[in-house]
Amino acid sequence: MAASLKAFRHFVHLCSSQTLTNLPERIKNLWEELIGSYWFIPTACVLVGILLAPILVTIDEHFDRETVRKLSFAFTGDDQAARAIMTAIAGAVLGVAGTTFSITIAVLSMASSQFGPRLLRNFLTDTPNQFVLGAFIGTFSYSLLVLKSIHKYDVEFGVPQLAVTFAIFMAIVCALLLVYFVQHMVHAIQASHVIQDACHDALKNIHYRYKDTCDIQHQRDVMHQDVESFLTWPATPIYAPSAGYLQQIYIESLITLAQDYGGVIQLHTTIGNFVTDKNVMGHFYQRPASDESHFQKTKTSNLAVMSRTPDGLFWQRFATSIHLERRPVHSDDINYSLGQMTEIAVRALSPGINDPKTAINCVQSLTACLSIMMRRQPPSPYHFSIPPHNNDLPDILANQPRMAILSVMTNNPKISEFIDLSLGEIRRYATADLMVLKALCQAMTDLNYACVNSAQRQTLLHELTLIERAGEENLSYSELVVDLMAMGKQARQFINNTNQQHFEYVSEFSDHIHKALQTPSK
Template sequence: MAANDHAKNSLFTRAVNTGQNGLKNLAQLWSLKTLTDLPDRFRNLWEHLIGSYWFIPTACVLVGIILAPILVTIDEHFDRETVRELSFAFTGDDDAARAIMTAIAGAVLGVAGTTFSITIAVLSMASSQFGPRLLRNFLTDTPNQFVLGAFIGTFSYSLLVLKSIHKYDVAFGVPQLAVTFAIIMAIICALLLVYFVQHMVHAIQASHVIQNASNDAIKSIYHWYSDQCDITHQRDVEDNDVEQFYAWPKTTIYSPSCGYLQQIYLESLITLTQDYGGVVQLHANLGDFVTDKNVIGYFYQRPADHPNNLKRTKTAHLAVIPRTPDGMFWQRFATCIRIEQRVTHSNDIAYSLGQMTEIAVRALSPGINDPKTAVNCVQSLTTCLSIIMRRQPPSPYHFYTPPTQNDDADTSSEQRFTMLAVVTHTPRISDFIDTSLGEIRRYATADLMVLKALCQAMVDLNYARVNTAQQQTLLHELKLVARAGEENLSYIELIDDLKAMCQQAKQFILDDDAAHQYFTYVGEFAAHIDKALQTESS
């Protein structure tokens, strides 16, 4: 018996010590230094809650549970004669109120089951037609969640009001305002059912799904790509250790867990690099799959004699003591990135572009055979890629700018001081073209309609190009389109038609004045017909 008590006390002591150590480590990890970018973390949490299928319906149920006792309490203190003067208010007895509330509760619960069945049927169809990764767009559709939430919220409200109807309660009677509100909600639910059916009809259309994916991609592009060049940032790149940090002592950074890299908290990472006096270079990009053995980057430690390692004088906030990464460094680094076990929606541009690519690839499969949908995806991808080409790409270099010393009289005359902190990987436009339009090309090798749409896409992107490198990328992709058709199209006439269009597109792209000209492809047969018509008219 004593041995059992000793074992229990030992187990309890170990549990208390483990809890204390866990709280201590949690306090260190979630300190103000680590959580420099709390708004980004809270925004990601909010997007995760909004994106879940249960959050909005649960909120509606809670609203119904809260409204029921509130309205019943108001009924207890409300003048009955005033209620009877309202033409739309319920003024029946307790039996009528109980019958109405029972009917409303049963009806909205049945309709909620119907809407859920329709949603499951739409998800099944969307999974087979658009791909399983597109299911998130349907599950996170706010109108669908709100309609389901309105139904079950009305059901919860009706049950609670029904419980408050007492037959022999002479002092209070029937909660007339609460019953009136339930009737209004039942009418609203009937209208929402009509809206739900109309909304689902539009939601399952391919054009609607493609447009939503395109809007997500454009939103992500505007988040990362700016409309103008940051001159101050360019000066920071020229004046800092961009070219020298590769020669510093480096430590390999491994992924803390397996999964998909979904978020990089730059502010927390910059704070971490300043505490340890170095530069973190990340080679993994958003959306990349990593394992716990993957090398995702390096930590470059500044030399001890580096001029940025200032002594602790009046500018103590600039003092940096380079340190080799230790256990706390790796724990804090794990909080600076977010790795998920599955691909989730984030500000990753490639994720949204990949959705449209997946729709196009599935549309080109023999089971669906819908090249028109693939052409629509090519056109939407062209729109997104043209925006990327026109805007200023994000810089891979991120700097630490120390706060201004207000109590220093000479600070106003000093130059702006920055320190290189983080170097990230920035995808190029050629990468986006290869993983989107290039992927469609590899599946559309025997479809002339899609190949010609890809050729036209290169012409349309040429209007947005701003440098020679982008021009060479378009010409390379155009060459691959012509090669794909030449090796896979069935008839020589189709091959000649595609080669002629690619040749005209190439000449147009190489034209220095192409931005001010209109491109239209004229095939050999069409040119022959036009010539014959002109001869007859003359």
């Protein structure tokens, strides 16, 4: 009895308003997880077929049959013809569904070996593929239920003519979907198409995390004294509730938790990192009793912060404020999205595949994503609790500047880390390929167009130095080394010279030929 009561209390806590502060985001993540599963859309199509069958049969029973016979496209045969048609449709669509499933498995096997296992999710979550399979098995379910409603001796009302007509129409649609499915799979297995989908996925996460403009009010909040002083407060380590990959951080829930316990939660782990149950994910800094926030109650009660030591309820609420998975799955993690393109490039550079063109395509797509990240406002690691506005306050207090209390501090990767984990990873595998190394040099100059500060330029120059060193130590011919070093020198001059507007590498041999062509012959 005690155990049941404890479990019930835990369930009530999970469903409480404090835990579900990020309810819209949690629902969005659940919906994306359902859409991303391979069974959801086909199951929904089966349910639609199961619901349509009795509805159309019921309409048939109350519909004027003479009117149906006047329709040129409607089925007007007897029960034997209707049963034969429905049996043929059910058997045909089920066989085609098996064929499409076999084709999908073959494509997944090829994609796993050529593009990497992390790209399998892109094929499994492809909505057109799921809808085609769902249309086949949904039509099969619908045909079985309509076949069940066809009676032998009651010809007048035993043949659901509209239902059979709709089944014929769905059979034609399924035939067209089969042609579309084959055409779609042919395009889906092309490397350029896979890279484009991965790039689109990364850009979606970048636009979600990075903002177009800077939040001026947030920059003012960052000047709060807690940002500088909270590291000196009494700290309690926060351990991971279980082992796994950090897939989601519900910031609003953590802000509410930190506010209720009167402190600051600092997370050292970022989305996508692996933790064990002994990992210190962060620290909870308890606000000291002498802090001035304790004395704000004399002015207004809704700004008062009363600190307390973390207890069992604190750890339960923290466990529901993050989402851990046993395996890395798709989320809003930008590293995961960029890593898909990096994995394609690394596999393309392997001796078994040896496709540098695909690797260059990945480099160009990664450059496009990183360029947008460099121009946009990165997410701030500081998250504040903003007390609600109280209309009952005196006018003097109501006109005071907004009070923001630091509650959560997260660990956000810098642009240099993204460059190293994407383009830098490709560089480490392309040390003996001049074509890819030159594409990486070109990427540094392309990213220079998006630089907004000197720190970003220093990152590009550092990566350019590593590219030159990789080619110098691993290229097989001295002529190739000279070519790469010449391009690196021109790229470095372009990055250092902020007045240059355009970069175009011209090799020494090409420059010599160009001058020779311009020299008039004697």
